Amino acid sequence: MSEIFMLRALQISKSALPDCTPNPPVGCVLVKNDFIVSEGFTQAIGGNHAEVQALNSYSGSTENITAYVTLEPCSYVGRTPACANTLINSGIKRVVVSMLDPDPRNSGKGVKILEQAGVQVEIGLCNDQVIHFLAPYLGKS
Numbered sequence: 001m002s003e004i005f006m007l008r009a010l011q012i013s014k015s016a017l018p019d020c021t022p023n024p025p026v027g028c029v030l031v032k033n034d035f036i037v038s039e040g041f042t043q044a045i046g047g048n049h050a051e052v053q054a055l056n057s058y059s060g061s062t063e064n065i066t067a068y069v070t071l072e073p074c075s076y077v078g079r080t081p082a083c084a085n086t087l088i089n090s091g092i093k094r095v096v097v098s099m100l101d102p103d104p105r106n107s108g109k110g111v112k113i114l115e116q117a118g119v120q121v122e123i124g125l126c127n128d129q130v131i132h133f134l135a136p137y138l139g140k141s
């Protein structure tokens with residue numbers, strides 16, 4: 001079941017192209033009680049990341065919501081705020097990440113920030129499919 005949600009996040013991430021480059025195209029879906037309640041993908045460079053788009057499009061309670069994100073949420077303030085902190089502030093308690101961000105400014109730090117705040121993080125769902133799509137876009141932002 002959860003693979004369906006990550007594959008949906010991967011599917012919508014493709015809509016981020018070509019405007020998001022050189023930022024990688026990322027997708028995020030918010031799931032509550034096995035239903036997708038919101039979706040987002042990376043906006044044009046300097047615009048919202050996928051997680052922020054999904055959160056901005058959702059107005060209900062974040063209780064029991066799991067965020068499925070194709071790439072590790074970012075950990076630092078770059079052109080946009082740190083998505084790991086945005087997720088924590090939203091009250092979401094479970095995040096499923098397909099692949100870690102190889103960008104050395106993130107690279108495990110986003111996951112660490114989430115875990116230190118008590119968010120349950122799972123890594124690697126649909127990893128093969130996501131790496132296949134995302135790899136060409138990583139390391140250039």
Ligand SMILES: Nc1c(N[C@@H]2O[C@H](COP(=O)(O)O)[C@@H](O)[C@H]2O)[nH]c(=O)[nH]c1=O
Pocket residue numbers: 023024025026027041042046048049050051071072073074077078079080081083101103105106139141
């Ligand atoms: N596109 C994308 C991420 N992209 C990552 O964010 C960093 C660039 O941040 P910025 O300069 O603020 O745009 C860089 O490490 C890139 O890999 N991260 C995410 O959490 N979600 C997203 O949708």
